[in-house]
Amino acid sequence: MSSTVQAAATGHDDSHDLVPEDKHFGQATGGKIAMWMFIAQDGMSFGGLLFAYGVLRASAADWPVPSDVLGIPLTAAATFLLICSSLTMVFAVEAAKERNQAALVRMLGLTILGGATFLGIQVYEYYHLVHAGIGFSTSTFAGEDLNNLFGTTFYAVTGFHGLHVLSGVIYLICILRGAMAGKYTEGGISWSPVELVGLFWHFVDLVWILVFTFIYLL
Amino acid sequence: MEHPETTSANPHHTAHPVEHQSHRATYVTIFFVLGFLTVLEVFVPEVYSAEWSGTTKMLLLCIMAIIKAGLVGAFFMHLIWESKWLRWIAYMPIYMGFAVIIIMLESVYR
Numbered sequence: 605m606s607s608t609v610q611a612a613a614t615g616h617d618d619s620h621d622l623v624p625e626d627k628h629f630g631q632a633t634g635g636k637i638a639m640w641m642f643i644a645q646d647g648m649s650f651g652g653l654l655f656a657y658g659v660l661r662a663s664a665a666d667w668p669v670p671s672d673v674l675g676i677p678l679t680a681a682a683t684f685l686l687i688c689s690s691l692t693m694v695f696a697v698e699a700a701k702e703r704n705q706a707a708l709v710r711m712l713g714l715t716i717l718g719g720a721t722f723l724g725i726q727v728y729e730y731y732h733l734v735h736a737g738i739g740f741s742t743s744t745f746a747g748e749d750l751n752n753l754f755g756t757t758f759y760a761v762t763g764f765h766g767l768h769v770l771s772g773v774i775y776l777i778c779i780l781r782g783a784m785a786g787k788y789t790e791g792g793i794s795w796s797p798v799e800l801v802g803l804f805w806h807f808v809d810l811v812w813i814l815v816f817t818f819i820y821l822l
Numbered sequence: 823m824e825h826p827e828t829t830s831a832n833p834h835h836t837a838h839p840v841e842h843q844s845h846r847a848t849y850v851t852i853f854f855v856l857g858f859l860t861v862l863e864v865f866v867p868e869v870y871s872a873e874w875s876g877t878t879k880m881l882l883l884c885i886m887a888i889i890k891a892g893l894v895g896a897f898f899m900h901l902i903w904e905s906k907w908l909r910w911i912a913y914m915p916i917y918m919g920f921a922v923i924i925i926m927l928e929s930v931y932r
Contacts, residue, residue: 630905637908644914651918658925667929671867680864684857690898691853698844803899810894814919817887821867822880822926 633793639800643807646768650811653764654818657757668750670820673738674758675729682725683816689718690809693802700788700795708789708798712780715805719773726766730759758819765815768808775801845897852897859886884923891919 625631661667696711733755737744743755779801782788788798866882896902901909 626905630908632905632908637911640908640911644911647915648918651915651922654922655918655925658922658929662925662929676864676867680860684860687853687856687860690894691849694849694898695846698846702844806894806898809898810891813890813894814887814922817863817883818922818926821863821883 633796635796635800636803639803643803646807647811650761650764650814653761654814657761657818660753660757664751664753666751668745668754670822673733673736673745673750673754674820675732676820678725678729679816679820682722683812685718685722685725686809686812689715689722690806692718693805697795697799697802700783700798703789703791705783705786705789708783709780712776712783712798716773716776716780719769719776719805723766723769723773726762726769733758761815761819765808765811768811772801772805772808775804848897852893856890856893859890862886880926884926888919 692711692714696708696715699705699707699711736746738750738755738758740755740759741752743750743752779788779797782797788795863883863886866879866886869879895912899912901912904912
């Protein structure tokens with residue numbers, strides 16, 4: 605049920621909860637503007653890491669073909685899983701805006717499950733890579749020495765992203781607790797925190813799309 | 823493109839509750855496009871694995887990654903429906919992405 609229909613049905617006018625129109629930012633809340641600023645600076649952090657990866661790779665005389673060492677099909681499946689969790693996240697935001705608490709809790713739960721599974725796949729991948737000889741500072745694979753920076757850059761970039769996924773999952777669990785208490789389906793702009801966690805989660809997905817291409821496929 | 827819920831020509835318009843407009847169909851379409859591009863990405867390195875086709879492989883993968891990232895930003899993160907100023911905040915780190923692509927080109931042509 606939409607907020608308008610719900611408001612009409614209950615006689616509750618939630619218009620006082622809406623954010624006033626701003627000349628520059630429309631009806632974006634302060635939290636939303638702050639989240640976008642955080643995302644922009646965090647994006648630059650990832651950009652710096654990927655740029656350093658590119659410089660080290662370009663200047664290396666011998667750099668292994670990533671697809672020879674890394675498991676592309678498994679990581680592609682993890683990438684698809686993260687995309688699926690982005691879809692459930694936008695559905696969660698829609699559910700919050702429509703004051704559908706059951707759907708909100710269900711979609712947040714699925715998003716958390718997707719993120720946790722992604723982390724599980726990453727731990728599984730790390731475990732196998734370390735046992736294959738690719739450490740953080742030394743790299744060997746199938747009995748051959750690899751450029752040590754391969755492992756260093758791989759773990760630095762994917763580990764930094766993995767920490768973001770972990771933060772996102774914890775953030776989502778906090779939001780899920782509020783959703784179960786009905787905090788984000790009260791009307792007005794009570795859904796705003798769900799939108800904010802959604803922005804962070806989509807950012808994590810967006811960055812992985814680039815990391816997957818630059819680190820695994822190229 | 824502006825979201826009917828977040829912008830209004832009339833400043834007094836915000837005094838009334840605004841009907842929420844669902845974008846579920848758009849989200850599902852974007853999801854399938856992202857899934858399709860991910861499958862394509864996996865096969866590109868296999869098709870263009872020869873030494874001479876390194877540039878083609880790199881360009882195709884970079885273009886697909888940019889399209890995928892753009893779709894997530896535009897639709898899932900609602901940038902297409904946001905105000906111009908909020909979009910500019912989001913555009914700030916893009917130059918880093920171009921720098922990475924250029925440095926990767928360097929590694930191909932080296």
